[in-house]
Amino acid sequence: MTAQLATPPLLHRDDRDGVVTLTLDRPGQFNALSEGLLDALQTELDRIASDPAVRCVVLAGAGKAFSAGHDLREMRASPRLSYYQALFNRCGRLMQSLQALPVPVIARVHGIATAAGCQLVASCDLAIAAASARFAVSGINVGLFCATPAVALSRNVSAKRAFDMLVTGRFIDAATAADWGLINAAVPDDALDAAVAAKVGEILAKSPAAVRYGKAMFYRQRQMALGDAYAFAADVMARNMMEPDAAEGIDAFLAKRAPQWRSPDASA
Structure with missing residues (x-):
């Protein structure tokens, strides 16, 4: 064989x-x-x-x-x-x-x-x-x-x-x-x-959540008219602000310490 x-x-x-x-x-x-x-x-x-x-x-x-x-x-x-x-x-x-x-x-x-x-x-x-x-x-x-x-x-x-x-x-x-x-x-x-x-x-070194929000937003807005792009970006940024990483990052900046980002596979 x-x-x-x-x-x-x-x-x-x-x-x-x-x-x-x-x-x-x-x-x-x-x-x-x-x-x-x-x-x-x-x-x-x-x-x-x-x-x-x-x-x-x-x-x-x-x-x-x-x-x-x-x-x-x-x-x-x-x-x-x-x-x-x-x-x-x-x-x-x-x-x-x-x-x-x-x-x-x-x-x-x-x-x-x-x-x-x-x-x-x-x-x-x-x-x-x-x-x-x-x-x-x-x-x-x-x-x-x-x-x-x-x-x-x-x-x-x-x-x-x-x-x-x-x-x-x-x-x-x-x-x-x-x-x-x-x-x-x-x-x-x-x-x-x-x-x-x-x-x-x-x-x-960056927030996993922010990177994911950012990549998806970046390519989608390029296909939009200027006004639509700003409206879409404003909504994305507002939703990003509701993420734990955004709160942690801003608090860390104000406290002059390194941020501790949330694990990308952590449950909500």
């Missing part, structure tokens, strides 16, 4: 002190987003969304790259309109799930982040990259305009800069990506992990 080889995992999850690190693990394919990897990542995001103990998520890639985007070989193996429509809708749902999570998501970027890989970076709340990292939406080079990555990209950088990247497929370096607003910072390669850890530490 022939032994069956186990299928290697496409995604690794590490939980530590309220921080979930999700590592794309197809290093031989530069972490291309195969159907299996998309499904694995969606499953973990859905799990995280309902876990009150999670405080922050870090998205990383194994091997030499963050992600090279969709798996082109897999895509060419199923040349049907219905397949492509389902695939890109699945990818769109994943990107929206990143922003729908109640906690911040930080992209830890090294190597290349191209096409849907660049879309992943743009869809995360925060992104820190190694100085040697490079970014592109390069589908145009193989005759495919990166339409779905354009949605996330154009919500991070200016219209003219986004369209230039989309229509030329050219790469930009990490310093340019930081200057344009695609990422928060470009750091020396050997300082990437420390920079990500420092940003995680900043988030963990």
Whole structure:
């Protein structure tokens, strides 16, 4: 009887002190987003969304790259309109799930982040990259305009800069990506992990309740007219003020002491 080889995992999850690190693990394919990897990542995001103990998520890639985007070989193996429509809708749902999570998501970027890989970076709340990292939406080079990555990209950088990247497929370096607003910072390669850890530490030092209120409010108000945004924000802020953390934080400030935040999974 022939032994069956186990299928290697496409995604690794590490939980530590309220921080979930999700590592794309197809290093031989530069972490291309195969159907299996998309499904694995969606499953973990859905799990995280309902876990009150999670405080922050870090998205990383194994091997030499963050992600090279969709798996082109897999895509060419199923040349049907219905397949492509389902695939890109699945990818769109994943990107929206990143922003729908109640906690911040930080992209830890090294190597290349191209096409849907660049879309992943743009869809995360925060992104820190190694100085040697490079970014592109390069589908145009193989005759495919990166339409779905354009949605996330154009919500991070200016219209003219986004369209230039989309229509030329050219790469930009990490310093340019930081200057344009695609990422928060470009750091020396050997300082990437420390920079990500420092940003995680900043988030963990804040009230879990306030962070959750804030992330949900931030993205929703961006789609509103100015007056509606202020009305919505006022209600969110008032509800946030009713949280025990707000009372504790203000009292601690007035008493000149460090606040003791409520555990995110504590019962009301």
